[in-house]
Amino acid sequence: MKRDTTASTTAREILRRARRQQGLTQAELAERAGVSQTVVARYEARQQQPTIAALERLVAACGYQLAWSVRHATDPGAADGAAGKASSERFPGPIGKRLTARLDEVLTLLASAGATDPRLYGGVADGTEAVGCRLLIGVTVPPEADLLPLIAASGHIGLLLGSSVHVLRHTDVAAYGYDDEGIPLVPGTAPAIGTPAR
Structure with a gap:
């Protein structure tokens, strides 16, 4: 892990x-x-x-091993190399790499469905992708919003990335066994104002 x-x-x-x-x-x-x-x-x-x-x-x-590392801040290339690696390997699995490569398209599809604050949950988010892993994206939509655009976005993103994709409200993510905050698709973003507690 x-x-x-x-x-x-x-x-x-x-x-x-x-x-x-x-x-x-x-x-x-x-x-x-x-x-x-x-x-x-x-x-x-x-x-x-x-x-x-x-x-x-x-x-x-659980069948995993923790990996720990400490690097001296003054090592040559530590600052540049670590930052470059973190950004290029944000989602290191195969699906995560495809997602990173096509992130702009994914964000456009989510925005067209009226979704904000997209966050990843599960194996793609934490780098433990397994064969057949699904991409789980939690989003914020108005309470009265029709869910058909989210279903359509799931299908379009799935075709784009060649993976099973589920786009759902953050409040529904717990049904999949996740109660953490998720990993923002857009680095450095905070939960949108009015995002329900998850």
Whole structure:
């Protein structure tokens, strides 16, 4: 599992993402890792912060490995190279690379459907794409808006990227098992004013 380098990544998010990607319940993960289900629940509820060793053990029980790196800020090329790599590998999987290459077209299709604040969820967003991974895009639309334009946008984007795509309201993303804020499609954007809590 690749580590999301955004500042908002927490141990809870890493653990939940790893567990959900493998389709494990808290109890199943606890059994695999040799801890109690209560421990997993406390970590995911932010009632207790795991140590790095505990987090690594739990993520490993999901079949992933955490990757950590520290680079001295004065290393030659560290600032330029790291920034260049982060922007070019924002969504490093195959679907993510196609999305990055055609981002302007995707954003135009979403805007034409009346959607704002597009954010990615799931494997494409966190770099853990698996075969058959779907692209899940949460958006904000007015409450009274017809959902047919979102369905049409899903189809058009799917054809554009050669992938299964679901465009849906942010409030409906939880039904797919995600309750994080998602990764903005447009870097540096904040949730739109009036975006419902997710």
